Amino acid sequence: xxxxxxxxxxxxxxxxxxxxxxxxxxxxxxxxxxxxxxxxxxxxxxxxxxxxxxxxxxxxxxxxxxxxxxxxxxxxxxxxxxxxxxxxxxxxxxxxxxxxxxxxxxxxxxxxxxxxxxxxxxxxxxxxxxxxxxxxxxxxxxxxxxxxxxxxxxxxxxxxxxxxxxxxxxxxxxxxxxxxxxxxxxxxxxxxxxxxxxxxxxxxxxxxxxxxxxxxxxxxxxxxxxxxxxxxxxxxxxxxxxxxxxxxxxxxxxxxxxxxxxxxxxxxxxxxxxxxxxxxxx
Ligand code: G3H
Ligand code: ZN
Numbered sequence: 001x002x003x004x005x006x007x008x009x010x011x012x013x014x015x016x017x018x019x020x021x022x023x024x025x026x027x028x029x030x031x032x033x034x035x036x037x038x039x040x041x042x043x044x045x046x047x048x049x050x051x052x053x054x055x056x057x058x059x060x061x062x063x064x065x066x067x068x069x070x071x072x073x074x075x076x077x078x079x080x081x082x083x084x085x086x087x088x089x090x091x092x093x094x095x096x097x098x099x100x101x102x103x104x105x106x107x108x109x110x111x112x113x114x115x116x117x118x119x120x121x122x123x124x125x126x127x128x129x130x131x132x133x134x135x136x137x138x139x140x141x142x143x144x145x146x147x148x149x150x151x152x153x154x155x156x157x158x159x160x161x162x163x164x165x166x167x168x169x170x171x172x173x174x175x176x177x178x179x180x181x182x183x184x185x186x187x188x189x190x191x192x193x194x195x196x197x198x199x200x201x202x203x204x205x206x207x208x209x210x211x212x213x214x215x216x217x218x219x220x221x222x223x224x225x226x227x228x229x230x231x232x233x234x235x236x237x238x239x240x241x242x243x244x245x246x247x248x249x250x251x252x253x254x255x256x257x258x259x260x261x262x263x264x265x266x267x268x269x270x271x272x273x274x275x276x277x278x279x280x281x282x
Contacts, residue, residue, distance in 0.1 A: 003072040006080040006102035007132035009044050010174060010231055014207045019225040019281035021213075022046035022082055023274060024235030025064065026053045029267040031071040033238065036267075037274025038077035045278065047072060048082040048104075048233070051091055052144065061091065065098040084233070085143070092122055095131065102132040104176065104209075108139055112162070119170040127171070134231070137166045138178030140211040142185065157196060160203035167204045174231060175200075176209040179224075184236050185215025192220050194227050201228025209233060213277070214240070221280045234277050241269035 006022075013020035023034045025047050038045040047068045054061050065081065072079035083095045083103040095103050105122040107115040119135045126133040138158030158177040167175055177200050180192040190212070200208055207230035213221060214236035221232060249262035256262075 002075060002078045003069055003099070004044070004078045004080050004101075005132065006046055006082050007173065009046060009078065009080055010132075010207050012044075013281070014230045017225075019221070019230055019232045020044065020046065021232045021234055021274075021277050021281060022048045022084075023238060023277075024053065024084065024233075025049050025068050026056065026239070028064075028067050028071070029242070029263055030238055030270060031068040033267045033270035034274050035071050035075040035077055035079060036271040037278065038079060039075060040271070041275045041278040042077075043278045043281065044078035044080075045274065046080050046082050046102075046231070048084040050084040050235075051086050051088060051106075054091060061094050061098050065100065069099045089122070092125070096129050100131065102134065102173075104134040104136070106136055108136040108176075112137075112166075116166060116169045119172065123171045123173075132173045134174040134176055134209055135166075135170060135172045136176035136178075136211070137163055140176065140178045140181060140183060142183030142212060157193065158200060160196070160199045163200055164203045167206055172206060174207045174209050175204055176211050176233075179210070181210055181212035181216050183212040185212065186236060186240055188215055188217045190215040190217070190220065192216065192224055194223055197224055197227040197229055207231060213237075218280055221277075225281065232277070232281065234273075237273050237277070238270045241273045242266040245269045 009020045025031045034045050057064050081100050083100045085106045086092045087106050107118045123133045139156050179196050181190045209231040210229045211233045213232045213234045245266040246262045
């Protein structure tokens with residue numbers, strides 16, 4: 001009943017001074033858990049499918065996108081569909097036919113000038129089709145199994161003046177920034193640079209996005225939202241919950257073969273994680 005657009009969820013959250021959470025979907029159970037957690041919290045959420053998740057599904061976007069959209073339509077929670085960390089232009093272009101209202105185009109590994117040029121092209125393409133486009137400046141580490149970056153190394157953290165020029169030069173709708181978080185952390189020990197978040201929020205006219213939020217403690221997320229962060233991306237925390245349940249079940253039931261026996265508690269654990277993060281956003 002309620003597949004909505006990412007742009008409206010982010011705008012609403014920003015206007016209210018709140019955050020909105022985006023959760024990575026790998027399997028159908030992830031999407032169902034996000035819907036369940038959002039329904040229980042009485043809050044909207046973003047279902048995001050990464051380029052890596054598409055690769056896991058054999059490079060086919062349609063099946064997992066259609067399943068996620070169907071979960072959203074059947075949910076009483078307002079949910080949107082977002083394509084995350086896209087580096088492949090063919091995948092970007094495929095998003096339109098599959099019902100995505102938003103994409104994150106990730107050219108952060110390129111030089112500044114190349115990042116601006118390729119992202120501006122992606123934004124032009126997206127806006128012609130009504131697609132909301134997020135992009136990244138600075139380097140949030142820990143992608144695709146890479147070692148966490150030194151968050152203090154030059155060029156890693158996002159510079160406010162460069163961010164303002166980047167947003168003006170690309171026309172992006174939201175900006176993912178490097179402020180001390182890193183992807184794929186299984187412990188919530190990241191310390192964010194709140195002064196930098198405040199400076200970035202003052203410097204750019206678009207909402208800010210925090211990637212790698214699984215490794216960020218509750219209070220740090222609350223403070224980040226208070227300083228101007230709006231979209232809060234969470235992935236690994238769902239997988240930690242999922243895998244913990246599966247591992248526990250299989251260790252205790254060495255002859256069981258029915259996947260529903262461990263996928264049901266795994267999905268329930270992810271829903272609990274979703275509700276926990278949603279509780280931090282106001
Ligand atoms: O774009 C996705 C997020 O940045 C997820 O990061 O898996 O570290 O929570 P995470
Ligand atoms: Zn990310």
